Structure formats: C-alpha cells, structure tokens
Amino acid sequence: MEKHKRWQLFLILAVVFLTIYNILPTITYYSNPLKKQIGSKEAEKVALEAVGRVNSLEKFTLSWLKAQSNNLGLKPVEIALDKEDPRLAHITFKKPESAKLFAKTLQRAGSLIPFVPAQLSADPRSFDEGATTVSVQRRIGVHLDPKQLDTYFQYIPKTTPDGEISPVYRDLVNDRAALIATGLGGKSEPAKTLSTIAADPSDNGQSEGAIRLARQIVEYENAFGDTSPITQRYYAGFNTPSENNTPAFISHLEKINQQLSGGIKTLQEIRAKGEFLDSAQLQKLEVFENQKNIIDSAVLIIKRNSAAFTASQAPLTREQVVAELSKTSDKIYSLSLGNRNPFVQRIDINWSNDTIELILYPEINTIRSLATKTETVAITLEKLNQLLFNEIASVARFSEETITPTQTDFILQLNDLTNSSSLLALDIGAVAALQVETIQKLLNSSWTPSQKELSKSDYPIYEYGTFKELPAEQQKLGLVIYAPAMADQPEEGFRNGSIYVIAKGLNPMIKKNRESGVENELFEADFRALQDLLRQNGFISYSGGASDLPSAYRNDYIFELDDYYSYLIAATREKFSVKGSKNLATLEFTDVEQRLLTLNKIETSAHEDLLKWKDEYQSSQVSLVPGTKYDVPKPTKSVLWNNLKLSFAKYFRGDERKILRWGLDLSGGKTVRIGLKDQNNQPITEEADLKQAVNELYQRVNRLGVSEVGIRTEGSNIVLDFPGSQGLSASDLIQASAMYFHVVNEKFSANNPTLSEAVNTFLEEVWNEAVITNRTDPESLNVIAWQHLGGNPENPAEFQPLSSHSKLLYENGLRFAGPRSLRRSATFDDTISAITTFRGTDYSEWQGQTYP
Incomplete structure (x- = not known):
C-alpha cells in the first residue's frame, strides 16, 4: 500500500480549514434567535449605540481638526471642545496668521467631510483681527448623556401581552390620524385666504392668491355644477360659523377687477391710436382679459350661491379629534368629517392592517367608475381627478405623510417595515430642551449689541417658560426662545418641528430707527448682527405681521429653525421617522434578524464614508488646481484596519452576505x-x-x-x-448617472409676473398628481403636464386645455411633446417645453415653492 505523502495531510487540513471558515458565518448567523421580536433590553442597547454614534462625532471633530492642521503644516497650541457649548470646538495657534489661514480653509474643507452631521464651519468670531483662536461650529449642538437614556428614549410595544393595541402606540397613531383629519376637516385653505384678506383688505400682496381662489371656484362650477354635493361642500368651507368673510372677498375681487380694467383700457387705447403692441404688451393684455373674465364669473357664482358659502361648520381641531379617537379601542374605527371636505367622507383607522384609509363620498366613486365612452365623461373624469389629487396632495404636504391611491379610496401605511412589532421613540422635546439651552448660550456669548435699547439689560434673553412667568409689562421686550415640542399645549400658529427666537416688540423699534442718523446706523448694525448670527445657525427670519401667527405677534420679529433635530437623527445612522405632531421620532423593530441586517448596514455605511474620505484625500493630493490639497486632510483612521475590524465583527455576528442559503428565491435575494x-x-x-x-x-x-x-x-x-439583499431597490441601479443642462423657458417661469399665477397653479397640479400616483420621474411628469394641457392622444398637434389657467398658458404658446413624440434629437426646438425638477426631495430645497 502506498504511503501517504505529507503534502496530502496539509491539503486535507487546508480543505477542512476553508470549509470551517466558510460555514462558520452560517452557523453563527443561524445560532441567533433570528425570529425573536425585539424587546426592551434590545431596544435599550440600540438606544445606547445611537447615543454613542452621536457623541463620537465630538472625538471625530478633534481628530479632524488635528489632521487639517497637519495638512496645512500648522502646529496648534490646543484643540478642545467648548466646556459650556457642545456646538463649538476651539483650536488655538501662537500666531494670528496661522489662525486666519486655518479659518479661511475651514470654510471649504469642513463642508467636504463625507458624513453630513460631522461637517464643520468657522464661527464668525474666528475672523476677528488679531484672533489666535479659531472657533469651530459643529452641526450637532447637543451632547447626549448615556446615563440618562430614559430621558431621551422610550420603548413602545405595539401590542400588550393579551394581544390588544398598547395605549402608547394607540396615542401615536391617533396623533397622526388627528393631523390628517385637521388637514381635511380643519380650517380650509380658502377660509385662511379669506381671513387674511379680511384682516388687511388694502394688502395688494393677496391679489395672486385671490385670483387663484377665483379660478378654483370657476373650476368646481365647470366640473360639477352649482347643485352638486361636491361643489356645495367646497363652497361651505370658505367660512366658519364665527367668520363670514365673503363680503370682504367679493370687495377684494372687485378691487382687483377695477385694476385689471384700467390696465386693459390703457393697452386698448394704445392700440386704438394705431400703434402696435409688442409681445410683452400683447401677453399682458391677454392675461388681464383672462383674469377679468375669471373674476367676473367667480363673483357671479359667489353671489348666486351666497347661502352655500355661509353654510359652514366649525373646523375640526386636533384636541377634538384626539378626544374622539380616544373613546374607542375597536380594531377598525371610523371618524366622520361631517361634510367638512368636498371629497373625503371619513377616515378609517384599521389596526389589523396598520393603515389609515381616506374614504371618498359615494358620488365621487360613481363618477370615477364611469366608462369614458364620450368626450364629456372623459373631461369630467379628468377634472375630478385633478381636483381630487390637489386635495389629497395638500393634505399629504400638511401632514408630511405618504398617501397612495387604492382602487376606490386612498391609504396611508403606518409602518415602513413589514410585521413590525415595536418602536423605539426619541423624545423630540428633550432634544429641543438641549437645543434651547445651546441657542441661549450662543446669543449670550456671540451677540453683543452696542445700542442700549438692545442691550441685555433693556432687551433680555429668555427661555419661553421663564418668559411666561414674567408680569405682563415685562413681556413686551426681549428675545424669547420657544420650542413648541417642549410645551403640553403649543401656541397656535407655531410648528412643533421648529424652534423659534421671538424678538418681542422689535418691529416698532425697526420702524422708529429707520430715521437717518448715527443712532439708526448702530441699531441697523446690531439688528444685522443678530440676523447673521442666527442665519449662520440655520434660522430664517420674517416679520410676525407678515406671517399667519396670531395677532399678538404682529409687533414681533420671528426667527425660525426648522427640523432642528434632523442632524441629530442623521448622526444616529438609524432610520428614525418624525410624524404627526412631531413630539417623537420613532424607529421600527421587527425581529433579531432585521436588527442584525440593520447593524451590518450601518457599519458598512460608516466604512464607506471612510473610503470616500480616503479617495478624496488622494485625489486632492494629485490635483492640478492650486490649493486643492488643503481641502481634504489625511484620514484619521486606517482604512485597512477599519475594514479588518468590520469584517471580524460581521464574521462572528453573522454576515448575511457570507451565509449559505438554499437559493435566491428562498433567501429573500x-x-x-x-x-x-x-x-x-x-x-x-x-x-x-x-x-x-x-x-x-x-x-x-x-x-x-x-x-x-x-x-x-x-x-x-x-x-x-x-444574494440576501432584501433592502436593495432595482431603481437604485438604473438611475442615470449624468448631468443635465436645461434652457429655462423664462416666459413660463414663476419669475414672469404676468403669467406667474397661472404657472404656479399649473405646476402645482402636475406635481400633486405625480406624487399621489407615484409618477415623479421626469418622463411621467411631462406626460402628466401634457395631459393637463389637454393633449390629444389621437392627434399630438391638437390640445383641449382642461382649466382656465392651462388654457391661458396654451394661448400664450406653451406646448409639450406627447408620449408618442419623446424621441430626442440634437436640434434645438424652442416651440416645445419640458418640465424638470430641482435636486432634493425636501420642501426646504424647493426655493419656497409647493412643488419642485
């Protein structure tokens, strides 16, 4: 018998080792209780890890500042976090020149940090003459104490041990449902517009809104007629039982009509003299005549249906809806809107399916179910869908929820994860308290007014709770920091998702100091310094008199910081969502397997940021552009070592990419x-x-x-x-990687004052339908726009506009290519327009518009 060779033993050992190496992740993975639901202990661990990720950015800041100093060839004396303000870090140099160079390069270098919550910027004080210390602003302005997890987080099971809906989860869902109910049955947008007009009839800034509302009145009349229940419910929403602003609205429309008549007469007189009108004048004449016809029709409709316009009901309030929802624990509960909305009859909360359903009136579904055999039926159906989508999209924007159509109604999914069993809630109010404290320290340390009337003694800085305890005479002046999320009953008009700095009594002071002189210049300088300071920290500013806040704030100047918690939530790297009244940010849990996959994804994402940092560093070092190498410092961690740690952790935790499965279909791949x-x-x-x-x-x-x-x-x-990539969307792979350049059609932009009202209405309606029907890609947007302009599928050159504003745009030359005419060429065609979108999915990125 032949003797075994030594190499054969090594080969066998190697095969055994490789086999164990490959199957060990599978054994480790399946040794976990994968289908066990996440409990309170596991949720506490998740919360602790989230806090750790947030606080780790403080250490990252120090290491990055040191790396950037080395990149610039500078030797700082000290790098430290501010002991009082966690939003700030300080780096001190021996020479002012070094500090100046560091501050100058920080503006760009800090914004190139791959992980957005970790990005840094220079505090304005860093540029003071002779300064040797650079103050660095962090995006995260709070420090979370790991020993106080109960202050920030709460574990919320969806059901009790006996299978009933848990009270806390029920309150969460009721809060979301209440917001939708008040969006549908609260004070309507027409009623708000009429209230604004009645409050200040001389304000010409309301003209566009009044004309737009007049168009809507005519659209409802043309689509359904006076006697339709849909139209009657719409008219009833223009007023409330305590307010009848219809006479003020009619008066305002007649005032606009007189102005339009004057403009038409002037242009017609030019034509009567035998002079030719240029294109701009012709366009203006056409628009004036169109708007005058709309207003004439709207006034007649209002007067003819005066009883309907005053047959209003009291708007629903959040407190009223929550109290009503709290009365029952049924698995399906219906909340009637009581004829307060023209389209939606009631809201159904289905606890079994985790959905909120918007149930339409029977007559609406009757129209939607009609066979489009005639052109009249097709046009009626198209107009109904257009107005219905506008209403649903408006509610979706108001509640910041995703509402999708079903065959007969509309539905909102309460969960992002299938079969989720519990939630981890982050208390936004607790975050707001920390943020308020940081803002108060910022104002005390960074705003030093020279004018006595704005000094800390005459114009003090208060937290809202302290302010409300002051005597009434002491509440007239001062800066008040207000976070509605901290209050049990937020003040009317303020949003829970924002923090406000209210400059009490500042508007009269601004008006008084507009007189010329040294005093005025000093006051203006102090006021601008306050504006700049808060603007650099994300605040926007506006006059209380120009906002929809209660009249008690008319003399105040308002600074607002929206979504102040967004960077903090992003820093956790968890998928927290903020819904309803925005008092809590919630994270859904299903089972241990989902948590393992999520943890692997989070750690992979952090490693990708490090890889991106390394790539950008290497690119900057070989760039031919002068100064680019100072924009990105050398990574503070070893990519190789970090990758080894990540692989080791995944190997023994369970790496879904390496485990053995029976096949793609059974693995969820x-x-x-x-x-x-x-x-x-x-x-x-x-x-x-x-x-x-x-x-x-x-x-x-x-x-x-x-x-x-x-x-x-x-x-x-x-x-x-x-294999095993359940969370990956195919659409993520096939999106085009390209840069597009669009020649803007200035004639049909919102910047054209003549057509802006029609353009805004048209584009908002296109976007509303796109969002509700989930067709927001550029090609679908243009098809929807073509349909709204009245495109004929049988004859692409023929258009029959569906509304007065689309007709106005069509008559002024707006044309879209139909779906059968989308073949592109290099030839420039200025007769055909197209719709494209801004980058970004958030309203804040849409330049103040309600559509992107």
Missing part, C-alpha cells in the same frame, strides 16, 4: 434583469456599450454597499444576482 436603451428609446446591442454598462453597474453596487453580486450579460440584457 433577487435577480434584476436590465435592458438598455439609447436617448432615442432604441435597444442597445453593441458589445462595447454593454461592457461599459456592466462596469458602471459594478461600481454602482459597490457604492450602495452590496458585495458578492453576480453580473453577467445575456444577449442584449444585463443580469444581476443579489
């Missing part, structure tokens, strides 16, 4: 098949183009944090296999 088309919508079959696409997709899945993906070509298609 997926196969994505992608076909490529060129700009003319033709299939791409060239081998070189397919290889380029494979390389691009390979880089893209790596950026998305997904590895071990199989990518291959099958004919003219590309096939990607993702």
Whole structure:
C-alpha cells in the first residue's frame, strides 16, 4: 500500500480549514434567535449605540481638526471642545496668521467631510483681527448623556401581552390620524385666504392668491355644477360659523377687477391710436382679459350661491379629534368629517392592517367608475381627478405623510417595515430642551449689541417658560426662545418641528430707527448682527405681521429653525421617522434578524464614508488646481484596519452576505434583469456599450454597499444576482448617472409676473398628481403636464386645455411633446417645453415653492 505523502495531510487540513471558515458565518448567523421580536433590553442597547454614534462625532471633530492642521503644516497650541457649548470646538495657534489661514480653509474643507452631521464651519468670531483662536461650529449642538437614556428614549410595544393595541402606540397613531383629519376637516385653505384678506383688505400682496381662489371656484362650477354635493361642500368651507368673510372677498375681487380694467383700457387705447403692441404688451393684455373674465364669473357664482358659502361648520381641531379617537379601542374605527371636505367622507383607522384609509363620498366613486365612452365623461373624469389629487396632495404636504391611491379610496401605511412589532421613540422635546439651552448660550456669548435699547439689560434673553412667568409689562421686550415640542399645549400658529427666537416688540423699534442718523446706523448694525448670527445657525427670519401667527405677534420679529433635530437623527445612522405632531421620532423593530441586517448596514455605511474620505484625500493630493490639497486632510483612521475590524465583527455576528442559503428565491435575494436603451428609446446591442454598462453597474453596487453580486450579460440584457439583499431597490441601479443642462423657458417661469399665477397653479397640479400616483420621474411628469394641457392622444398637434389657467398658458404658446413624440434629437426646438425638477426631495430645497 502506498504511503501517504505529507503534502496530502496539509491539503486535507487546508480543505477542512476553508470549509470551517466558510460555514462558520452560517452557523453563527443561524445560532441567533433570528425570529425573536425585539424587546426592551434590545431596544435599550440600540438606544445606547445611537447615543454613542452621536457623541463620537465630538472625538471625530478633534481628530479632524488635528489632521487639517497637519495638512496645512500648522502646529496648534490646543484643540478642545467648548466646556459650556457642545456646538463649538476651539483650536488655538501662537500666531494670528496661522489662525486666519486655518479659518479661511475651514470654510471649504469642513463642508467636504463625507458624513453630513460631522461637517464643520468657522464661527464668525474666528475672523476677528488679531484672533489666535479659531472657533469651530459643529452641526450637532447637543451632547447626549448615556446615563440618562430614559430621558431621551422610550420603548413602545405595539401590542400588550393579551394581544390588544398598547395605549402608547394607540396615542401615536391617533396623533397622526388627528393631523390628517385637521388637514381635511380643519380650517380650509380658502377660509385662511379669506381671513387674511379680511384682516388687511388694502394688502395688494393677496391679489395672486385671490385670483387663484377665483379660478378654483370657476373650476368646481365647470366640473360639477352649482347643485352638486361636491361643489356645495367646497363652497361651505370658505367660512366658519364665527367668520363670514365673503363680503370682504367679493370687495377684494372687485378691487382687483377695477385694476385689471384700467390696465386693459390703457393697452386698448394704445392700440386704438394705431400703434402696435409688442409681445410683452400683447401677453399682458391677454392675461388681464383672462383674469377679468375669471373674476367676473367667480363673483357671479359667489353671489348666486351666497347661502352655500355661509353654510359652514366649525373646523375640526386636533384636541377634538384626539378626544374622539380616544373613546374607542375597536380594531377598525371610523371618524366622520361631517361634510367638512368636498371629497373625503371619513377616515378609517384599521389596526389589523396598520393603515389609515381616506374614504371618498359615494358620488365621487360613481363618477370615477364611469366608462369614458364620450368626450364629456372623459373631461369630467379628468377634472375630478385633478381636483381630487390637489386635495389629497395638500393634505399629504400638511401632514408630511405618504398617501397612495387604492382602487376606490386612498391609504396611508403606518409602518415602513413589514410585521413590525415595536418602536423605539426619541423624545423630540428633550432634544429641543438641549437645543434651547445651546441657542441661549450662543446669543449670550456671540451677540453683543452696542445700542442700549438692545442691550441685555433693556432687551433680555429668555427661555419661553421663564418668559411666561414674567408680569405682563415685562413681556413686551426681549428675545424669547420657544420650542413648541417642549410645551403640553403649543401656541397656535407655531410648528412643533421648529424652534423659534421671538424678538418681542422689535418691529416698532425697526420702524422708529429707520430715521437717518448715527443712532439708526448702530441699531441697523446690531439688528444685522443678530440676523447673521442666527442665519449662520440655520434660522430664517420674517416679520410676525407678515406671517399667519396670531395677532399678538404682529409687533414681533420671528426667527425660525426648522427640523432642528434632523442632524441629530442623521448622526444616529438609524432610520428614525418624525410624524404627526412631531413630539417623537420613532424607529421600527421587527425581529433579531432585521436588527442584525440593520447593524451590518450601518457599519458598512460608516466604512464607506471612510473610503470616500480616503479617495478624496488622494485625489486632492494629485490635483492640478492650486490649493486643492488643503481641502481634504489625511484620514484619521486606517482604512485597512477599519475594514479588518468590520469584517471580524460581521464574521462572528453573522454576515448575511457570507451565509449559505438554499437559493435566491428562498433567501429573500433577487435577480434584476436590465435592458438598455439609447436617448432615442432604441435597444442597445453593441458589445462595447454593454461592457461599459456592466462596469458602471459594478461600481454602482459597490457604492450602495452590496458585495458578492453576480453580473453577467445575456444577449442584449444585463443580469444581476443579489444574494440576501432584501433592502436593495432595482431603481437604485438604473438611475442615470449624468448631468443635465436645461434652457429655462423664462416666459413660463414663476419669475414672469404676468403669467406667474397661472404657472404656479399649473405646476402645482402636475406635481400633486405625480406624487399621489407615484409618477415623479421626469418622463411621467411631462406626460402628466401634457395631459393637463389637454393633449390629444389621437392627434399630438391638437390640445383641449382642461382649466382656465392651462388654457391661458396654451394661448400664450406653451406646448409639450406627447408620449408618442419623446424621441430626442440634437436640434434645438424652442416651440416645445419640458418640465424638470430641482435636486432634493425636501420642501426646504424647493426655493419656497409647493412643488419642485
């Protein structure tokens, strides 16, 4: 018998080792109680890890500042966090020149930090003449004490041990439902517009809103007629039982009508003299005539239906709705809106399905179910859908919820995760208390007015609770820091998601100091310093008299910081969501498996930030642009060592990418098949183009944090296999990587005062339908716009505008390419317009518009 060779033993040992190495992650992974629900102890651990990630940014700040000093060749004397203000860090140099150089480069370098909550900027005091200390502003202005987790976090099971809905979770859902109910049955937008007009009839700034409201009145009349229950409910929402502002509205419309008549007469006199009107004058004449016709029609409708406009009900309030919802513990509960909304009859909370359903009136579904056999029915259906989508989109914006259509009604999913069993809630009020303390320290230390009337003695700084305890005569002047989330009953008009600095009595002081002289210049300088300081910290400012706040704030100047908790939540790297009255940020839990996957994803994301930092550092060091190498310091962590630590942790925790599964379909993985088309919508079959696409997709899945993906070509298609990648969306892979340049059609932009009212209305309606029907991609937006302009599928050159504003835009030359005419070419065609969107999904990025 042949003797075994020594190398054979080593080979066997190597095979055994590799086998154990490959199956150990599977054993480790399945040794966990994967289907066990997350309990209070596990939730406490998650909270502690989240706090740790937030506070770790303080250490990151110090290490980054040191690395940037080395990058500039500077040697700081000291780098430290501010002991009183966690928002600040200080770096001290021996020479003012060094401090000046560091502060100058910090403005750009700090904004290039990959993880947004960790980004830094220079405090204005850093640029003072002769300063040797650079004060650095952090985006996170609070420090969370790990020993006080109960102050910030709360574990909320969805059900009690006996299977009933837990009281705390019920209150959370009722809070969200109450916000939707008040959006649908509270004081309507027409009623708010009429109240504003009645409060100040001489304000010409309300003209556009009044004309827009007049258009809506005519649209409802044309779509449904006077006697329709839909129209009657819409008219009833213009007033409240305690306010009848219809006469003031009619008076305002007649005033606008006189102004339009004067403008028309002036232009017609020019034409009567035999002179030619230029294009701008012709456009203005056409718009004036259109608006005058709309106002004439609206006034007649209002007068003819005066009884309907005053048949109003008291608007629903949040307190009233919450009290009503708290009366029952049924699995399905219906809240009637009592004819307060033209389209939605009631709201159903379905606890079994975790949904809130908006149930429409029967007559609306009757119209929507009609077969579009005639042009009249098709137009009526299109107008109904347009007005219905406007209403639902308005409520979705108001409540910041995602509302989607079903076959007959609309629905809101209460959960983002399927079969979620519990929540971890972050108390926004507790975060607000820390933020208020930070803002108060900021104002005390950084705003030093030279004018006596704005000095701390004459114009003190208060926290809202202290302010409310003062005698009435002492509440007239001062800076008041107010966070509605901290109050049991927030003041009317203030939003829970914001922190306010209210400059009491400042408006009269501004008016008084507008007189010329040295005193005025000093006051203006102090006021601008306050504005600049708060603006640099994310506040916007406006006059209380120009806002929708109660009349008690008319003499005050308001500074508002919206979403003050957003950086803090982002710093946790958890998917907290803030809904309802924004008192709590909630994180959903399902089971241990979901938590393992989430933890792996969080750590992978942090490692990707480090990789991006390294790539940017290496790029900056070889850049030919002068000074670029000073923008990115050397990473403070070793990418290799960090990768080894991450792999080691995942290996023994359980790495979903390395475990053995029976197949893609049973593992929750997926196969994505992608076909490529060129700009003319033709299939791409060239081998070189397919290889380029494979390389691009390979880089893209790596950026998305997904590895071990199989990518291959099958004919003219590309096939990607993702083992265990349940959270990956195929749409993430196929979004175009390109930069687009759009020639703006200035004629049909909101900056054109002549057409702005029609343009704003048209674009808002297009966006409303796109959001509700989940068709927000550029191609779908243009198809919706084409439909709203009255495009004819049978004849692309024929348009039948559905509304007065779309007709006005059409008559002024607006045209869209139909869905059958989307073939692109390099030829410039200024007769066809298109719709595109701003970057960003948040309202704050839409330049003050209600659409992007």
